[in-house]
Amino acid sequence: MPTFFELLQDTQKKLKSVSDTGATLEAEQLILHAFQCSKATFLSNLHQAIDNADALERCYETVQQRATGMPLNYILRDVIFLGQRYHLDPGVFIPRPETELLVQKSTQVIQSTCLNSTKALTKQCIIYELGFGTGVISLSLAKALPQAKIYAWDISSKAWNCAKKNQRLHNPSNVHFSLGDFFKISLPVKKTHDYAVCVSNPPYIADDDFKALDPSVRDYEPIQALAGGKEGLDVYTQLLVKYKHYFNMFCFEIGMNQKEKLDSLLIEQGYDQY
Ligand code: GLN
Numbered sequence: 001m002p003t004f005f006e007l008l009q010d011t012q013k014k015l016k017s018v019s020d021t022g023a024t025l026e027a028e029q030l031i032l033h034a035f036q037c038s039k040a041t042f043l044s045n046l047h048q049a050i051d052n053a054d055a056l057e058r059c060y061e062t063v064q065q066r067a068t069g070m071p072l073n074y075i076l077r078d079v080i081f082l083g084q085r086y087h088l089d090p091g092v093f094i095p096r097p098e099t100e101l102l103v104q105k106s107t108q109v110i111q112s113t114c115l116n117s118t119k120a121l122t123k124q125c126i127i128y129e130l131g132f133g134t135g136v137i138s139l140s141l142a143k144a145l146p147q148a149k150i151y152a153w154d155i156s157s158k159a160w161n162c163a164k165k166n167q168r169l170h171n172p173s174n175v176h177f178s179l180g181d182f183f184k185i186s187l188p189v190k191k192t193h194d195y196a197v198c199v200s201n202p203p204y205i206a207d208d209d210f211k212a213l214d215p216s217v218r219d220y221e222p223i224q225a226l227a228g229g230k231e232g233l234d235v236y237t238q239l240l241v242k243y244k245h246y247f248n249m250f251c252f253e254i255g256m257n258q259k260e261k262l263d264s265l266l267i268e269q270g271y272d273q274y
Contacts, residue, residue: 011030030063086134093133129151131203134166135164138177154178155179156224198251
């Protein structure tokens with residue numbers, strides 16, 4: 001059997017075509033994952049012949065999966081979001097770094113609207129998330145805003161299972177994940193001091209752009225978390241039209257080049273601040 005060093009070199013070579021600059025790091029991550037060992041153990045055994053045939057087989061299999069385009073996060077089954085590790089199941093949308101900005105901005109604006117200088121609530125903030133995927137947005141908001149109540153929906157049972165695992169992992173007391181279509185539920189009647197916020201990273205890829213997506217996204221990630229209709233604006237439009245009188249604030253991630261069209265939609269729908 002090869003040494004770990006030989007396996008590392010061989011793996012790097014196999015990964016060059018999918019991840020030229022990241023091949024070394026990815027090769028190491030896949031080996032550590034297959035052998036379930038720490039980097040220190042790996043380095044101290046670098047020139048030893050491998051004696052675990054099952055782990056070696058597992059390693060070859062996952063390297064093959066990666067070399068044919070499967071995203072690394074699906075193989076490793078995890079993702080880091082805002083410095084925290086979350087579980088990730090294949091078929092659930094992989095959180096992107098840009099979505100960290102959505103959480104940070106939403107937190108700031110919700111804090112300045114609903115909390116006083118001693119961080120006590122001036123309004124009861126109720127956050128609704130549409131399309132939670134792994135659950136990272138709601139779980140991060142729950143941590144940053146322990147005073148808020150968070151209700152999140154997704155139509156995907158894979159997403160629901162994954163988010164529930166992440167809920168057990170991070171254990172917040174103020175998040176509730178539901179499986180179902182947000183547009184089919186009836187939201188509770190708001191009380192005088194309720195401040196309802198809708199937070200979402202909805203599918204926003206326009207039909208024409210979808211075909212041009214990287215195959216590692218298009219062929220592996222859930223289409224219902226990506227494809228947002230002809231111009232990518234279907235979900236925003238539905239939310240902004242249906243819930244104009246319900247939500248006090250919407251916090252959305254939007255795609256590049258969508259701002260102008262969304263601004264026009266907001267004006268058309270009579271929103272005064274955006
Ligand atoms: N940012 C994602 C991508 O480029 C798309 C996210 C979304 O549609 N919400 O793949």
